[in-house]
Amino acid sequence: MVVKRAYHHGDLRRALVLAAREVLVERGPEGVSLRGAVAKVGASTAAPYRHFRDKDALLVAVALEGHAELQGVLRGCGAGTVTALGHSYIGFALGNPALYRLMLGAGIGDRAAYPELVEAHRETCAVLADGVRDQRLAGHDPGGFAVTLWCLLHGLATLVIDGHVEPGSAVAEAERSLAFLVGGADVKASFTE
Known part of the structure; x- marks a missing residue:
């Protein structure tokens, strides 16, 4: 039997903000998405919603930084x-x-x-x-x-x-x-x- 281990990123919130900043530089705010940030850091598609309710919340975190x-x-x-x-x-x-x-x-x-x-x-x-x-x-x-x-x-x-x-x-x-x-x-x- 194979036991699947729970994915743990570490500081996912910080990683998502950094990923969003990279995309922001490359494609502007319209290019930023939760799905894209998640793909960049390699987390599950549900993971960012523990930290950000939507794209605007992620962009606000970047703006605050x-x-x-x-x-x-x-x-x-x-x-x-x-x-x-x-x-x-x-x-x-x-x-x-x-x-x-x-x-x-x-x-x-x-x-x-x-x-x-x-x-x-x-x-x-x-x-x-x-x-x-x-x-x-x-x-x-x-x-x-x-x-x-x-x-x-x-x-x-x-x-x-x-x-x-x-x-x-x-x-x-x-x-x-x-x-x-x-x-x-x-x-x-x-x-x-």
Whole structure:
């Protein structure tokens, strides 16, 4: 008599997220499926439903991982200036375009159904606010400025990813836009201190 052993993957949830990220890079969010992720890791077709109720839940897990990575990049950018934050943000977005798109809009149905994703967006903005809090941005509320900064950086990153702005000019465009946004000479002093 042959006894069939139960399949045990180890950390299936993590493996499925990694598999989904690979597919996301290759084919975009529409190419990601639970069945495809399962096939990539070699688990049973029923196994992913212990971790994710549907494709959106899997994509949310990937997006949450992306937010955590972006927050880490922003916290660790070192120089602690608006310019350093901008460079770090644009660098992350351009280095991970499919993940970036997923984090901020593409591919997930009802984003409001995932409060953890809403919280991740809020936390990313809070990290930006923390990054600009100590800057001398006369007359600017750090929280409000962080939202404005995020809008600028997101818009620029999206324009570069979509091919409307040359990647090589993205940083210069961000610096010009920030200088205009904050008031020229004031932001120039912030960039150099």
